[in-house]
Amino acid sequence: MSITLTFLGTSCSTPTPERNLSSMALVYRGHTILFDTPEGVQQQLMRTGHSLVKINHIFISHFHGDHTLGLSGMLATMTTLERKTDLHVYGPRGIGEFVSLSVRVADFFPSFTIIPHELHEGMILDEKEYSISAVKLNHSCMCYGFFFEAESKAGEFQRTQALKLKIPEGPLWGKLQKGETIMHAGKKFTPGMVMDYSKAAEGTRIAYIMDTFPHANYVDALKQFNPHALIHEASFLESEKERAIEVKHSTAKMAGEVATHTQVKQLILTHFSPRYPNGKDMAKEAGSVFKPVTAAHDLMKIEFPEKQPREREKNKPLRKKNSTKK
Ligand SMILES: [Zn+2]
Ligand SMILES: [Zn+2]
Numbered sequence: 001m002s003i004t005l006t007f008l009g010t011s012c013s014t015p016t017p018e019r020n021l022s023s024m025a026l027v028y029r030g031h032t033i034l035f036d037t038p039e040g041v042q043q044q045l046m047r048t049g050h051s052l053v054k055i056n057h058i059f060i061s062h063f064h065g066d067h068t069l070g071l072s073g074m075l076a077t078m079t080t081l082e083r084k085t086d087l088h089v090y091g092p093r094g095i096g097e098f099v100s101l102s103v104r105v106a107d108f109f110p111s112f113t114i115i116p117h118e119l120h121e122g123m124i125l126d127e128k129e130y131s132i133s134a135v136k137l138n139h140s141c142m143c144y145g146f147f148f149e150a151e152s153k154a155g156e157f158q159r160t161q162a163l164k165l166k167i168p169e170g171p172l173w174g175k176l177q178k179g180e181t182i183m184h185a186g187k188k189f190t191p192g193m194v195m196d197y198s199k200a201a202e203g204t205r206i207a208y209i210m211d212t213f214p215h216a217n218y219v220d221a222l223k224q225f226n227p228h229a230l231i232h233e234a235s236f237l238e239s240e241k242e243r244a245i246e247v248k249h250s251t252a253k254m255a256g257e258v259a260t261h262t263q264v265k266q267l268i269l270t271h272f273s274p275r276y277p278n279g280k281d282m283a284k285e286a287g288s289v290f291k292p293v294t295a296a297h298d299l300m301k302i303e304f305p306e307k308q309p310r311e312r313e314k315n316k317p318l319r320k321k322n323s324t325k326k
Contacts, residue, residue: 001028001029001305001306002303002304002305002306003026003027003028003150003204003206003303003304003305003306004026004027004028004301004302004303004304005024005025005026005206005229005231005268005301005302005303005304006024006025006027006048006050006299006300006301007024007270007296007297007298007299007300007301008020008023008024008025008041008044008045008048008298008299009021009022009023009038009040009041009044009298010022010270010271010272010279010296010297010298010300011066011271011272011273011274012066012211012233012235012249012271012272012273012274013066013235013273013274014066014274015038015039015040016274016277018277018298019272019274019297019298020038020040020041020044020298021036021038021039021040021041021066021067022036022038022066022067022210022233022270022271023035023036023037023038023041023044023067023070024036024208024231024270025045025048025050025055026148026206027050028129028130028150028306029129029130029306030054031056031057031127031129031130032050032051032054032055032056033055033056033057033058033059033132033148034055034057034058034059035058035059035061035146035208035210036059036060036061036067036068036210037058037060037067037068037069037070037071037074038065038066038067038068038069038070039069039070039073040070041070041074042070042073042074042077044298044299047299048299048301052074052077052078052081052083053078053081053083053085055087056085056086056087056088057087057088057090057125057132058071058087058088058089058090059090059091059132059144059146059208060089060090060091060092060095060098061137061143061144061145061146061208061210061211062091062092062139062141062142062143062144062210062211063091063092063094063098063141064141064211067210067211068098071089071098071099071102072102072103072105072106073106075087075099075102075103075106075108075110075114076106076108078110078111078112079108079109079110079111079112082111083111083112084111084112085112086112086113086114086115087112087113087114087115088115088117088125089114089115089116089117090116090117090118090119090124090125090134091116091117091118091119092118092119092141092142092143092144093118093119093142094118095116095117095118095119096116096118098116099114099116119134119144120134121133121134121135121136122134124146128151129150129151130148130149130150130151130203131148131149132146132147132148132149133146133147133149134146134147135147135217135218135221135222136217136218137209137210137211137212137215137217137218138212138213138214138215138217138218138248139211139212139213139248139249140211140247140248143210143211143212145207145208145209145210145212145218146207146208147205147206147207147208147221147225147227148205148206148207148208149203149204149205149206149225150203150204150205150306150307151203151306152200152201152202152203152307153199153200153201153203153307154177154178154179154195154197154200155195155196155197155198155199155200156195156196156199157173157176157177157194157195157196158194158195158196161193161194162176162194165189165193165194166184166185167182167184167189167194168184172184172189173194176189176191176193176194176195177191177195178191179191200310201307201308201309201310202307202308202309202310203306203307203308204228204229204304204305204306204307204308205225205226205227205228205229206227206228206229206230206231206304207222207225207227207229207230207231207232207264208231209222209230209231209232209233209258210233210271211233211235211248211249211271212233212248212249212250213244213245213248213249213250213254214250214254214257214258219258219261219262222258222261222262222264223261223262223263226262226263226264227262227264227265228264228265228266228304228308229264229265229266229267229268229302229304230258230259230262230264230266230267230268231268231269231270231296232250232255232258232259232267232268232269232270233249233250233255233269233270233271234250234251234252234254234255234269234270234271234272234282234286234295235247235249235250235251235271235272235273236249236250236251236252236273236276237251237252237253237276237281237282237285238251238252238253238285240273240275251285252269252281252282252283252285252286253285253286253288253289255267255269255286256285256286256287256288256289256290256293257289257290259286259289259290259293260289260290266292266293266294267286267290267292267293267294268293268294268295268296268302269282269283269286269293269294269295269296270295270296272295279295279296279297280295282295283295
């Protein structure tokens with residue numbers, strides 16, 4: 001099993017003949033999660049073999065048009081396709097009104113229920129197989145970054161050991177697997193007595209950081225989240241640093257510095273100003289402070305294993321990294 005990221009667009013502000021506006025699809029165990037919905041996103045999804053009907057969760061980082069103006073058309077197409085499943089749309093405060101407006105301007109009646117969710121910092125979506133939390137970024141309007149974390153494997157339950165200790169099969173086994181200490185026949189049993197934690201594996205962690213000038217708030221959260229892959233906007237090169245500061249965006253070097261501070265394993269740059277036709281320049285500049293770095297291009301796919309070997313605290317139960325702030 002793997003996690004596949006597809007870069008549906010990599011431009012900022014306006015599309016170019018080579019680049020659509022920035023958005024990304026994440027596919028994991030049959031779930032398709034969409035991050036941002038710029039104009040043109042429907043065709044990019046179709047070109048890369050994603051079904052609109054399979055998308056159940058859409059995360060909108062902020063309301064700037066280069067991240068949102070495709071939502072209306074996408075909802076209209078889902079209705080044409082007679083979608084029936086609920087669709088969850090997450091966005092900053094005002095997302096409910098934005099969704100209603102998106103339906104009104106296209107003048108249709110959705111064939112399905114659209115459930116808007118206002119974002120806040122902390123855990124947003126806590127499913128059995130994965131979770132997504134949000135963190136505030138530092139842009140000219142309220143903008144959120146997202147942390148995706150695949151399910152971890154707590155370790156391996158040693159059945160023979162449990163039977164040897166005369167712990168009966170049933171709910172008590174489940175409790176031990178969840179990390180609870182139990183009492184049975186007047187004796188205390190700890191999870192460590194039946195769990196092999198050396199077999200534990202961490203779920204892959206991916207951070208999606210769109211429009212922002214670097215800021216301690218999200219950099220600290222990234223450090224704690226410790227992602228295996230960081231997707232970070234890089235609107236400009238350092239030669240346009242003043243402009244980056246003015247409009248609250250990052251340069252490629254700044255994205256590289258964020259990656260260095262947070263010790264991520266891999267940096268992927270996206271959201272490039274149309275003034276830079278060649279992503280290699282962005283990768284080269286970020287690469288002067290952090291490696292490995294990749295400049296994304298439209299329709300680029302990257303696969304990650306869904307689990308990663310544990311690096312620290314090998315003999316302790318795993319904890320979720322995602323649920324710090326509320
Ligand atoms: Zn943008
Ligand atoms: Zn923006």
